[in-house]
Amino acid sequence: MRLLLIHSDHIDYQAQKKTPVAEEGAVLEDAFDEALVAFCAVESIDEEDIEDVIGQAVAEITKTAEQLKTERVLVYPYAHLSADLSKPETAKKALQEIETGLKTIGLTVKRAPFGWYKAFTLSCKGHPLSELSRTIVPGGSEEAKPAKKEVTH
Amino acid sequence: MRLLLIHSDHIDYQAQKKTPVAEEGAVLEDAFDEALVAFCAVESIDEEDIEDVIGQAVAEITKTAEQLKTERVLVYPYAHLSADLSKPETAKKALQEIETGLKTIGLTVKRAPFGWYKAFTLSCKGHPLSELSRTIVPGGSEEAKPAKKEVTH
Numbered sequence: 001m002r003l004l005l006i007h008s009d010h011i012d013y014q015a016q017k018k019t020p021v022a023e024e025g026a027v028l029e030d031a032f033d034e035a036l037v038a039f040c041a042v043e044s045i046d047e048e049d050i051e052d053v054i055g056q057a058v059a060e061i062t063k064t065a066e067q068l069k070t071e072r073v074l075v076y077p078y079a080h081l082s083a084d085l086s087k088p089e090t091a092k093k094a095l096q097e098i099e100t101g102l103k104t105i106g107l108t109v110k111r112a113p114f115g116w117y118k119a120f121t122l123s124c125k126g127h128p129l130s131e132l133s134r135t136i137v138p139g140g141s142e143e144a145k146p147a148k149k150e151v152t153h
Numbered sequence: 154m155r156l157l158l159i160h161s162d163h164i165d166y167q168a169q170k171k172t173p174v175a176e177e178g179a180v181l182e183d184a185f186d187e188a189l190v191a192f193c194a195v196e197s198i199d200e201e202d203i204e205d206v207i208g209q210a211v212a213e214i215t216k217t218a219e220q221l222k223t224e225r226v227l228v229y230p231y232a233h234l235s236a237d238l239s240k241p242e243t244a245k246k247a248l249q250e251i252e253t254g255l256k257t258i259g260l261t262v263k264r265a266p267f268g269w270y271k272a273f274t275l276s277c278k279g280h281p282l283s284e285l286s287r288t289i290v291p292g293g294s295e296e297a298k299p300a301k302k303e304v305t306h
């Protein structure tokens with residue numbers, strides 16, 4: 001799983017058009033201020049142990065939210081973070097379970113719908129911890145560390 | 154090279170803090186309306202033939218700008234698109250050459266500085282072509298195609 005974690009002043013999104021794998025019953029339009037936006041791409045390798053990957057993702061997002069002193073998280077599907085995606089059904093279920101896991105910990109969580117083209121506006125705060133990326137692999141908690149040289153761009 | 158191409162109503166950025174590889178002499182604060190934002194991560198494999206990768210990137214960005222009927226491009230360094238980055242000096246030079254290449258074609262181009270923490274606000278239009286990702290590899294023009302299953306999230 002690839003994660004892009006952005007500490008934002010504001011995010012809003014509006015679902016505009018379904019793809020063939022669009023999730024039904026999700027919140028099609030929402031907004032959040034002072035939140036951690038967790039852009040997520042579920043990858044094919046994650047299917048080897050999806051529950052483990054989900055657990056690592058929940059832990060990583062929770063740790064980052066604590067560092068940023070926010071209790072507000074938006075889980076946002078973002079296929080463009082990976083060129084090797086999981087099956088859509090796996091991703092949809094994983095994102096729902098990440099939402100549930102974060103709520104169980106006590107965070108205030110929203111989740112953007114999977115499989116829709118969405119308009120969005122995002123403000124990134126710009127401090128050194130306001131943009132982080134992580135690669136999570138099944139069974140590989142030591143891989144859930146900052147990407148090599150990640151602060152150089 | 155990983156590219157994330159976003160058709161935006163508006164983007165603005167403000168450089169806030171240098172990293173150790175911060176570019177000097179770049180535009181530290183700017184804004185653009187109705188533009189294609191080209192988020193770019195230069196990868197280690199690109200160093201095998203960086204000029205080829207630069208040429209492919211310029212062609213890909215130009216083609217997308219034409220499809221979107223915009224002549225305005227913001228080149229934006231985005232390390233978080235890859236976990237295997239090139240040397241910073243390679244990336245800095247490549248991004249400058251992409252800017253020059255796009256200007257030579259006649260596009261109106263701005264470029265955000267490399268190696269700075271930046272605040273930004275981005276609005277994505279949300280139509281089906283408004284978010285595209287590409288993976289470019291040296292000598293592999295057939296690889297510069299949509300990522301597998303890219304429309305499914």
Ligand SMILES: [Mg+2]
Pocket residue numbers: 162278
């Ligand atoms: Mg609009």
